[in-house]
Amino acid sequence: MTTHVELRRGTYHDSVSLMQVSRSVAGTDGVTAAQVAMATELNVDVLRGMGFDVPDEASPNDLVVALRTESDDVLPAALAAVESTLAGLRGRPDTGGGEDEVPPRTVGSAARRSGATLALVSVPGPHAVTEAFDAVDSGLSVMLFSDNVSVEDEVRLKDAAAAADVLVMGPDCGTAHIGGVALGFANVVRPGSVGIVAASGTGAQQAMCLLDAAGVGISHCLGVGGRDLQAVVAGRSTRQALRALAADPATDGVLLVSKPPDPVVLDEVERYAAALGLPVHWAVLGAGRPDLTEAVEAFLTGQGVAVPPWPHTPAPREDSALSRGTALRGLFCGGTLADEAMTVAEAELGGIRSNIAHSADLRLGPDLRDEGHVVIDFGDDGLTRGRAHPMIDPTLRMERIAVEASDPTCGVLLLDLVLGHGAHPDPADELADAVRSARRAAHDQGRAMPVVVSLTGTDGDPQDRSRCEHALASAGAGVFLSNSQAARHALGLLRGTA
Numbered sequence: 001m002t003t004h005v006e007l008r009r010g011t012y013h014d015s016v017s018l019m020q021v022s023r024s025v026a027g028t029d030g031v032t033a034a035q036v037a038m039a040t041e042l043n044v045d046v047l048r049g050m051g052f053d054v055p056d057e058a059s060p061n062d063l064v065v066a067l068r069t070e071s072d073d074v075l076p077a078a079l080a081a082v083e084s085t086l087a088g089l090r091g092r093p094d095t096g097g098g099e100d101e102v103p104p105r106t107v108g109s110a111a112r113r114s115g116a117t118l119a120l121v122s123v124p125g126p127h128a129v130t131e132a133f134d135a136v137d138s139g140l141s142v143m144l145f146s147d148n149v150s151v152e153d154e155v156r157l158k159d160a161a162a163a164a165d166v167l168v169m170g171p172d173c174g175t176a177h178i179g180g181v182a183l184g185f186a187n188v189v190r191p192g193s194v195g196i197v198a199a200s201g202t203g204a205q206q207a208m209c210l211l212d213a214a215g216v217g218i219s220h221c222l223g224v225g226g227r228d229l230q231a232v233v234a235g236r237s238t239r240q241a242l243r244a245l246a247a248d249p250a251t252d253g254v255l256l257v258s259k260p261p262d263p264v265v266l267d268e269v270e271r272y273a274a275a276l277g278l279p280v281h282w283a284v285l286g287a288g289r290p291d292l293t294e295a296v297e298a299f300l301t302g303q304g305v306a307v308p309p310w311p312h313t314p315a316p317r318e319d320s321a322l323s324r325g326t327a328l329r330g331l332f333c334g335g336t337l338a339d340e341a342m343t344v345a346e347a348e349l350g351g352i353r354s355n356i357a358h359s360a361d362l363r364l365g366p367d368l369r370d371e372g373h374v375v376i377d378f379g380d381d382g383l384t385r386g387r388a389h390p391m392i393d394p395t396l397r398m399e400r401i402a403v404e405a406s407d408p409t410c411g412v413l414l415l416d417l418v419l420g421h422g423a424h425p426d427p428a429d430e431l432a433d434a435v436r437s438a439r440r441a442a443h444d445q446g447r448a449m450p451v452v453v454s455l456t457g458t459d460g461d462p463q464d465r466s467r468c469e470h471a472l473a474s475a476g477a478g479v480f481l482s483n484s485q486a487a488r489h490a491l492g493l494l495r496g497t498a
Contacts, residue, residue: 030074144170192217202334315478419457
């Protein structure tokens, strides 16, 4: 085993790009661990936890290249992979001399040089607020991809944006579509006249993909951050986004998508939208409310559009001689998809244990284990500190799938897979292998373990939704475009009626 750690002084790349670099290098033959990251305090702690000896003089302005290989012979190939992927990040056209050869060193100077109207910020949370304020002060709207930003900073930032008449999307805004340009995790969907305001990333993706499957396109999707409709933030960015869409001639109607909001805030936002004269349909999760699929179907019906049968492949029937566990296990990369599945399941099963539980007494412990019904959001802030989002690097979820395969209490495994720009470039084959292995391991123990996958995407996505559905179905999974239909199918399998 060979370990290599080096610091590259004054070399900066954004965290999302470096996550993809690390994953690419980790796929090199003979590489057992690879982490290419800025030497922030958090990243250094993570690297040391992985067994890498990071020098004490490392600073947040330094790039750390940390590799572990099976032998000395593999190290040159691993370093070459680092160089080639970083070169891809650095590549830019020759400007022919002059000031533009020197990269701008602040968001504000970049804005003045480029004439941009929007900044995308994806640096670690403690540093993101400074960059976002620089953008707002320069008259730019901001997509704040970064998570782990405090509520207090979020409120201050959104108040500053309102004063400057710009929009802050986020923090933890993973998805946006601005005039046909996809930002963050976003699917390839057809253009149209429907605007989306989303206090949810994967919820927005689910809604866009359902609309696309029905032949309906979008004008813009404006993410506002998952906390925006909670009492602490009080809908600050939601109001800004609704006002922007009300003034947009390309938008005829709006679909507002959200995790369960604060009811007082939702009531205030509903009155605000009505005062704008903006037709808004509410796709808001919560007990007793329509799920996202039902909300999109109601929206389509109101628009005079026929609701299509949503693409799906049911799970195959299991051998009746096999024993069956009694617990539902949901392992999700998308937080809103996890929340929706939990809401659907709780109506039948009662309280479900989770790291994003609907009540404090149902919150999972640090090991995220329980013998009963469990839903885990692997994209929650607590599981992404110093790690790539599971839509990019699903390692933790893959490990948990193998654990559930050997657990006799697991009756049905419910998963999601979200496609589109920014996500894993080819996730279906990897997940299909994990599903196939898990089902085989369970069968070897004399157990049935049906698997259901909620597959959010379109055939226009780089990963091709139809191809992914075929790969997962061939591995023995049921596959559904509608997340709520996937959850209900899993419940049917659990009770033995599907």
